[in-house]
Amino acid sequence: MNIIVFGAGGRTGQEVVKQALGEGHHVTAFVRTPSKLTIKHPNLASLKGNTLDEQAVWKGVEGHDAVISCLGTDGLKKSTALAKSTENIVKAMKDHEIKRIAYTASAGIHNEIPGVTGVMAGVILRNVLADHKRAYELLKESNLKWTVARPLRLDSDPVTRKYRTTDEGVPSKGKRIARADVAHFLLKAVTEDTFVSKSVGLAY
Template sequence: MNLLIFGATGGTGCELVKQALAQGHIVTAFARNPDKLDIQHSNLKVTKGDVTDVAAVEQAVKGQDAVFSALGSSSLKKNPALVEGVRNIVQMMEKHGVPRFIYESSLGVGESRKRVNFLVRFIIIPLVLRNAIADHEEKEQIIKQSQLDWVIVRPAGLTNGSHTKDYKHGESIQYGAKISRADVADFMLKQVSENTYLHKTPGVSY
């Protein structure tokens, strides 16, 4: 399939690129700083651009079979640019008839907050992750209101651990503390061809 990955130079994004190529897909990696993506492959196209640039997003979206977002921010402040970026992605996908959108969100968003431990629910999220969670909630609403075949994936705390393929997933899981970015990418890639979680918000965790 032709797969487009936004946030391709981030931790999960890099794993999505590597695993998608290993599975034989044709991958377009969209990044502000392509030099950060140290991957070379005959089926890989690296596109430089910013998600706030509608024309760049539209050009990347054309001809794709599915789109992934692993967009993230290293800051704990709100990031309106990423919200605008997700809106641009959704609009261009609808315009060009690209149906499948898999979005990496976070544990603690929406009803998933009820299924995390006390420390995360009442201390880490309100005091540390408040802005990031608020951004994810805004972006999730944009996606949910779209006409796309979307899956919103809510991982536990991200690590750089190994690709185990051994994790739990579902809308009602009790979250563990962590999940490797490699395993999040593994789960996200499965959503390209599976409909179990279509229009749903599964969590993924150890």
């Protein structure tokens, strides 16, 4: 499969690239700063660009079978960058007749985190969650084969492949998940049909 990864220079994005290459896929890493991506592989191409640039995204998406978005934010301020980037990606996918996309959001976009933790996340991350939620809504309206990942707190532990998923809320008593396992899920989401048209909570 030919996969383009947006946000490939980030910590989750690099895990996606590494695991996708390990599974034998051809990967295009779409990055603002190519030097952040230190992985070298004959099946890896690096493409410098900004997801807010509609034309750059359109050119990048061409020729791929699936899209994985690991885009993040630059801070906690109010922004529409994730939604605008997703809008550009969706348009490019439709133009090039590409159906599969997995998007990395965050637990909390549906106000699904219980208790005090959920209240705090809703306050501190309100701008980030709002941007992710709009991106989710764009995907839901798109008629693409989309999956949204909603991981709880991310850490840098090795991949386990033993995480829990849920279509409603977040996994019971879950608190965290490794970026490597989020990457594992994202690849499953674009290579299998199990999670099509689902917003999925992830945790151990």
